[in-house]
Amino acid sequence: MILTDWPQLLLNVHPGLLLIAGAGLVPFARGWARSALVLLLSLGALYIVWHLPTGLGGQWRFLDYTLTFILADNLSRLFAIAFALMAFAGMLFCCRQARSLELMAALVYAGSALGAVLAGDLITLFVFWELMAIGSTLVIWSNQGERAWRASLRYLQIHLFGGVVLMAGIAGHIHATGSIDLVEMTPESIAGWLMLAGFLINAAAWPLSAWLPDAYPESSFSGMVFLSAFTTKTAVYVLLRMFPGTELLIVIGAIMAVYGIVYALLENNIRRILAYSIVNQVGFMLIGIGIGTELALNGAAAQAFVHILYKGLLLMTAGAVVYQTGKYKCSELGGLFQSMPFTTGCAIVGALTVMAFPLTAGFVTKAMISSAAAKEHLTWVWLLLQAGSAGAVLHAGLKYPWFVFYHNDAGLRPAEAPANMRLAMLLLAFLCILIGMAPGPLYRLLPFGVDYAPYTADHVIAQLQLLLFAALGFFLLLKYLQPRDGITLDTDWLYRHGVARLLPSLLAAANGISRLWYRQLAGLARQLQKLLLVAGRQDDRLANDVAIGESVFMVVLLLGVCLLLYMA
Amino acid sequence: MQDSHPLYQPLNRRRLKIFGIVLALLTLAAEPFVHRHAYFGFADVFGFNAAGGLVATITLIVLVLLLAAVLRRPENYYDTD
Numbered sequence: 001m002i003l004t005d006w007p008q009l010l011l012n013v014h015p016g017l018l019l020i021a022g023a024g025l026v027p028f029a030r031g032w033a034r035s036a037l038v039l040l041l042s043l044g045a046l047y048i049v050w051h052l053p054t055g056l057g058g059q060w061r062f063l064d065y066t067l068t069f070i071l072a073d074n075l076s077r078l079f080a081i082a083f084a085l086m087a088f089a090g091m092l093f094c095c096r097q098a099r100s101l102e103l104m105a106a107l108v109y110a111g112s113a114l115g116a117v118l119a120g121d122l123i124t125l126f127v128f129w130e131l132m133a134i135g136s137t138l139v140i141w142s143n144q145g146e147r148a149w150r151a152s153l154r155y156l157q158i159h160l161f162g163g164v165v166l167m168a169g170i171a172g173h174i175h176a177t178g179s180i181d182l183v184e185m186t187p188e189s190i191a192g193w194l195m196l197a198g199f200l201i202n203a204a205a206w207p208l209s210a211w212l213p214d215a216y217p218e219s220s221f222s223g224m225v226f227l228s229a230f231t232t233k234t235a236v237y238v239l240l241r242m243f244p245g246t247e248l249l250i251v252i253g254a255i256m257a258v259y260g261i262v263y264a265l266l267e268n269n270i271r272r273i274l275a276y277s278i279v280n281q282v283g284f285m286l287i288g289i290g291i292g293t294e295l296a297l298n299g300a301a302a303q304a305f306v307h308i309l310y311k312g313l314l315l316m317t318a319g320a321v322v323y324q325t326g327k328y329k330c331s332e333l334g335g336l337f338q339s340m341p342f343t344t345g346c347a348i349v350g351a352l353t354v355m356a357f358p359l360t361a362g363f364v365t366k367a368m369i370s371s372a373a374a375k376e377h378l379t380w381v382w383l384l385l386q387a388g389s390a391g392a393v394l395h396a397g398l399k400y401p402w403f404v405f406y407h408n409d410a411g412l413r414p415a416e417a418p419a420n421m422r423l424a425m426l427l428l429a430f431l432c433i434l435i436g437m438a439p440g441p442l443y444r445l446l447p448f449g450v451d452y453a454p455y456t457a458d459h460v461i462a463q464l465q466l467l468l469f470a471a472l473g474f475f476l477l478l479k480y481l482q483p484r485d486g487i488t489l490d491t492d493w494l495y496r497h498g499v500a501r502l503l504p505s506l507l508a509a510a511n512g513i514s515r516l517w518y519r520q521l522a523g524l525a526r527q528l529q530k531l532l533l534v535a536g537r538q539d540d541r542l543a544n545d546v547a548i549g550e551s552v553f554m555v556v557l558l559l560g561v562c563l564l565l566y567m568a
Numbered sequence: 569m570q571d572s573h574p575l576y577q578p579l580n581r582r583r584l585k586i587f588g589i590v591l592a593l594l595t596l597a598a599e600p601f602v603h604r605h606a607y608f609g610f611a612d613v614f615g616f617n618a619a620g621g622l623v624a625t626i627t628l629i630v631l632v633l634l635l636a637a638v639l640r641r642p643e644n645y646y647d648t649d
Contacts, residue, residue, distance in 0.1 A: 258628075265632045266640070338573050374607035382608070386617075390624035409576060457602045461595055465617040468592035473625030475585070480633055487646075489639045496646055 007047070014058055014069055015045040015084060016118065016128065019111030023104040035095035035420075038103050042091045045114060046084035052077055056120055065180050068120025075447040078301055079117040079237045082308045083110060085431075086229040093316050093424035094222035097323065102142035106226045109135030113230035117237050121180040122170045125238070129166065129202075133159040136231055143220035154496070155215035158201065158208065166198025185242055196243055203235035203286065206255045209279050210492035213263070216278075217271035217328075221319040224271055228278055228311045236285045236304045240447075245292025250381060253290060256283030257388040263490065264395035268329050268483040270318050270404055274311065277354065277396040281307050284388060288369040291376060294448040299368030301446055306353065306361035306435060313428035314350035314396060317343050320417035320425070321404060327412070330399070330483035335409030340416050344405040346425040353432040355397040355467055356389055361435035363463065364442070364454040371452070389463075390470035397467075398474050403483055518562070525558060592618070 022041040029037045054077075058069030072080075087110035095103070112135050115128035133156065140152040172191030174180055187193045204212040216227045239249065260280025267273045281303070288300030320343045321336060322328050337344040349360070356362035370385040416422065435442050443450040474481070574580055596618055606612045 261628055262632050262635060265628070266636055335573070335576075337575075371607075377607070379608060386620055387624040387628075390621045391628050393621075394625060394628060406575070409573070458604055458606075461598050461602050462617045464595045465592075465599070465615070466621040468588070468595055469618040469621035470625045471588065472592055473622045473629070475588070477626065477629045480629060484640075485643050486640050487643060488636070489641055489645075 010044060011048055011051055013044075013048060014115070014118075015048040015080065016111040016113075016115035017069075018048065019045050019087065019107045019114065020131075023107035023111070026100050026104045026107065034100065034103070038091040038095050038107065039088065041107060042084065042088035042110070045111070046081070046088055049077065049080040049084045049114070049118075052080070052118075059120075062123070065121070065123060067124050067180075069115070069124055070118050071120030071182065072118065073447070074445065075237070075241060075301060076117050078305055078445045078447070079233065080114055081445065082233070082305045083113050083117065083230060086110075086226075086308050086312055087114075089312060089316075089424050089427055090222070090225045090229070092427070093225055093319070093421050096418065096420050098220065098222050099142055102139060102220060102223060105135055105138030105142055106223070109139055109226055109230060111135075113234050116234045119182070121182060122173065123180050125182065126163075126167060126170055129234070130163050132231065132234065133163060136227060139223045139226055140215055140219045143218065143223055148218045151215045151218035154492070155211055158211040162198050162201030162208075165194050165201065169194030169196075169198055182238075182241055184244060187243070187246060187248070196239075196246070196248075199235050199238050199243070200252065201235075202231055203239065203282055204232050204256070204279050205252045205282075205286065206259050206279075207491045209256065209259070210490040212279060213267075213272050213275035213490070214492050216275045217269055221323040224275075225312055225315045225319060228274070228315050229308045232278060232282050233304050233308055236282060236289070236300065239286070239289050240297060240301060240304075244289055244297055247290055249286045249290030250378075251290075253283040253286030253288075254381070254384050256280065256286065257384065258391070259283075261388065261391035261395055263488055265399065265481065266488040268331055268485060270321065270328055270330060270333070270400060271315070273330075273395055273400050274314055274318060277314075277392075278307075278311060280388070280392065280395070281311070281354070284366065284369055284385065287381060287385065288372065291369070291372050291378065291381070293372050293376060295368055295375065295452065296372035298443075298446045298448050298450055298452075299365060299372055302365035302368060302442060305442065305445075306365050306432070309428050309435075310350050310353035310360075310362060310432050313346060313425060313432060314354065314400065316421065316425045316428065317347040317350060318400070318404075320421050321414075323421070324414035324417060325412055329485070330403035331485060333404045333410055333412065334407040335405070336412060336414070337405040338409070339413040340405070342416050342422055343425065344401070346429045347401045347405060349429040349432055351397045351401045353436070355393050356463065357467060358455070358460050358463060359433065359436045361432045361439075361442075363436055364439035367454055367459060367463070368452055386466065390466055390473075393467055393470040394474055398471060399481065521558070521561065528554070 019041055022037070025037060026034060052070070052072040054072050056068050056071055060067045060069065090106060091103070109132060112128045112131035116125055116132060119125035119128055137152050137156045137159070140148055140155060169191045172189070172194060176189065176191060185192050187196045201208050212232070216224050219227055243249065256279050260276045260278070260283060264273045264276035264280065267276060285300040285303050285307070288296040288303065320340070321333065324340065325333070327333055353360040353362040356366040366389065370382055373382040373385055439454060443452070575584075596615055599614060604612055610616065
């Protein structure tokens with residue numbers, strides 16, 4: 001019975017919880033059994049989300065609320081499919097090479113991301129949201145070493161802070177409305193603003209974006225493949241669901257789009273280039289959400305879906321390079337196409353997709369956002385999106401593959417990546433091309449009906465002009481883009497360096513102010529004491545029982561004032 | 569390091585450059601034969617996207633060079649304290 005009905009039984013399991021529970025089995029498996037286990041778990045999750053019926057499921061009464069573990073509609077299903085697909089591709093990429101701790105952490109991370117996008121209420125969302133922070137921290141942490149450890153702590157601090165902000169917002173919202181439903185809202189109340197801020201922190205929105213390029217590249221060769229897929233895209237999902245049409249997101253997205261390009265171009269570390277590229281691409285998605293029309297929201301959702309695929313692909317190629325050479329700097333690489341032609345081919349497919357080159361998945365999705373901006377006559381937004389498309393040519397599109405696989409021959413001749421890694425890259429490269437050539441199935445998964453034809457002669461020629469002339473500019477100014485050792489100061493300077501430097505000065509100033517206040521207060525107390533003594537002599541009040549209570553009151557009052565001054 | 573592969577030979581590098589430039593110019597040459605339906609009047613100007621791509625690239629790279637002068641620090645900047 002069970003043998004024949006297992007597909008039906010599997011469909012009753014929460015896909016996220018399947019991965020989270022399955023992670024507990026990983027330490028007990030070795031060799032091929034471990035690989036089979038993680039692949040089957042992620043395939044199982046993909047099978048479940050693919051067959052999720054529309055509607056609510058997995059409801060559970062908790063305190064005075066009904067928690068909903070499954071909210072399946074086009075939007076949540078789209079993200080869940082992308083997450084499950086990426087969990088499978090990521091597991092395929094590293095099932096034989098990664099440490100068990102990383103595989104466990106990645107399963108928990110992917111499972112909690114699935115739980116978050118399928119959550120039907122704010123409390124369930126928050127629980128999976130925080131579990132995701134723990135899972136992702138462990139993914140970074142599983143790359144042993146002092147740098148990874150420190151980076152994971154900084155990452156955790158930011159995400160716990162984001163979690164507190166989000167929790168405060170959710171609590172405020174529930175207090176005000178009595179509802180835990182995931183509903184569309186505008187940031188008008190304090191609770192709304194706090195929730196928006198909590199989501200934006202996870203979306204790596206500027207100025208709190210530096211955690212991403214700081215932490216992700218410190219993970220293992222494979223860890224960043226998982227990290228790139230889930231956290232920022234879960235934030236994009238909740239923003240799509242809860243804050244569509246919030247114009248502030250256009251401004252934040254525009255800043256992220258430019259910031260990501262500029263910082264990626266300044267980088268020498270290949271995985272930091274791709275990390276800044278994530279910020280750049282999420283910026284495009286936020287612009288789409290901020291525009292808020294059906295076309296723009298479809299564009300943002302579709303862009304998130306294909307971004308998970310092509311950024312995963314690019315990070316797999318970068319991971320393969322790091323795994324095979326042990327090097328991660330553009331200045332130490334070059335000429336790898338000679339011994340790693342397969343990885344080079346996959347990197348080129350990923351690069352073409354990130355550039356939105358015709359016949360790739362990027363072309364059929366990114367243009368939806370710029371068309372939406374044009375239809376709404378948002379001139380400067382449209383111009384910025386065009387400039388951003390040209391900018392994408394520069395970093396992930398050209399700089400990464402050019403300096404790593406061609407440019408100057410560094411003399412490295414590593415072998416191709418192992419078979420499982422190549423298979424994972426092939427899968428994602430195939431999907432990038434397939435979606436680009438036949439976007440229909442993806443369009444059918446989008447939250448709103450799609451009436452959009454990407455392949456018009458006008459659009460293809462315009463895009464080719466933009467990309468090819470941007471590439472021309474890149475090669476004209478190539479000598480100014482030579483990678484050099486060093487780092488670029490980002491907003492994380494404030495909490496990594498600035499606070500440490502400014503804190504002693506701030507404390508000294510606060511100390512001086514409190515001493516001044518203390519002297520004034522002591523003078524006041526002496527005056528008060530004199531008055532009381534005079535009063536005591538006049539009518540002997542200080543000898544009465546009542547005066548003890550008054551004295552205690554005065555002492556408590558003074559101590560309270562001192563405490564307040566000290567805390568200030 | 570020796571650049572042994574044919575793609576590193578100066579002649580082939582030059583050929584690659586010429587190929588890229590010709591490809592870019594071909595997209596310009598194709599524009600008059602395509603029915604344009606730009607949403608903005610200024611985007612209908614011949615070669616708008618080509619010029620936009622080039623100008624955006626150069627602007628971004630100039631911005632990068634300016635920021636590099638201000639924000640670049642040694643690799644061990646955060647490890648020194």
